[in-house]
Amino acid sequence: MVTSSGFTSAPVTRALLTLLVSSSIGASVLSIKHYLPLKPVPHLWPYLQLWRILTFQLAYTTSTEVLFSAALIYQLRVLERMWGSRKFASFVVASYGLCWWGYIPSGMTGIVVALVAVWRNEMPKLGGFKILLDDDPEKVRAGTARGIEFTDKWTAYLLTAQLALSQFPYGLLPASVGWVVGSAWAEELVPGGIVRWRVPAWTVGEDSRAKRSGQRQYEGLRRRLEEENQDGMREVTEGMARGAPGQNDTRSFVGGLGRYFTSS
Structure with a gap:
């Protein structure tokens, strides 16, 4: 199977990964990590710090979460190649709004897990392996030995679990919300207007005239x-x-x- 290396045909993924890493490093260097987590009480009430709803998903407060999230975003770049940059960017923006109430801790956990949920439904299984729990040679030769089967997606699931458990138990809520949002999007259970909505073409570098010229x-x-x-x-x-x-x-x-x- 021929695959494209790096961020070929995935500019939105590259921008998302750059934003994640740079904002997390910047928050650490500037010592403003304590402004990132969102707590309804007292941040939203009684302090009315509504700006936190828009900023708490921009960066992580620990290097472990940055590593796991960055690895997952890079692996999920195939979604952008399959969907196109405009649809991929639209999903990221919609998830950013739908996952906002998955508070504590800060970071893109909800968005990343939502992408994993969609990737799970969109990408077919290409292979896997099985860890045998039965050492009977006859059963092994016959293919009836008991065991645990793993698909080729097991690394993504492992990283997702580690990301959700990195700040246990607080990370479980945004991860759960992200999984629900991604699964609902994949099954078209969210309102149709959200699924069909797209960001403007110019935000992902698409131009109608240039596109027509390329087609010609x-x-x-x-x-x-x-x-x-x-x-x-x-x-x-x-x-x-x-x-x-x-x-x-x-x-x-x-x-x-x-x-x-x-x-x-």
Whole structure:
């Protein structure tokens, strides 16, 4: 299977990961980590610090959470490649609003776990392994031995569990809210207007005119490839028609095929 490396075709994921790491480091360097957690009492009442609703998910207060969250965001970049940057960014923004009441501790736990829940539904299982609990050789050979099966997604689930338990028991609430939001989004159980909503195209670097120009460019490339294929097959046919019976037919056919596959 061919996969793209790094952040190829995933600019929103790169921006999200950069924001997470830089804001967490900045909060630590500036010694403002105590402003990050959100508690309804007394932050929202009686102090009315409503700005905390918008800022508490921007950074983590521990390096462990930063590491686990960053690893998960990088692994989940395949969602952006599959959905497109605009839909991916729209989901992140919607999750940011739907997970706000998952307070304490600060950080993107709700958003990251919501992405994991969607990724679980969208991405197929590609493989896995089984840890055998039965050492009977006959059962092992027959494939009936008892054991615990793991899919290729087990590393993401492990990181998600560690992220949710990093500040036990407080991290369980935002993780649970994120899982519910992501699962509801994947099953289209949230209001249809939220699922269909998209951020403006310019926020993810998309331009309608540039997109149409790119489509015309690819259309021209497709036509050139089709013409080259037709010319190559015509050479194969003509070579077979000109060749003499027997060995010359084979040579003409092979030569025509060689020109077909090596033509630029």
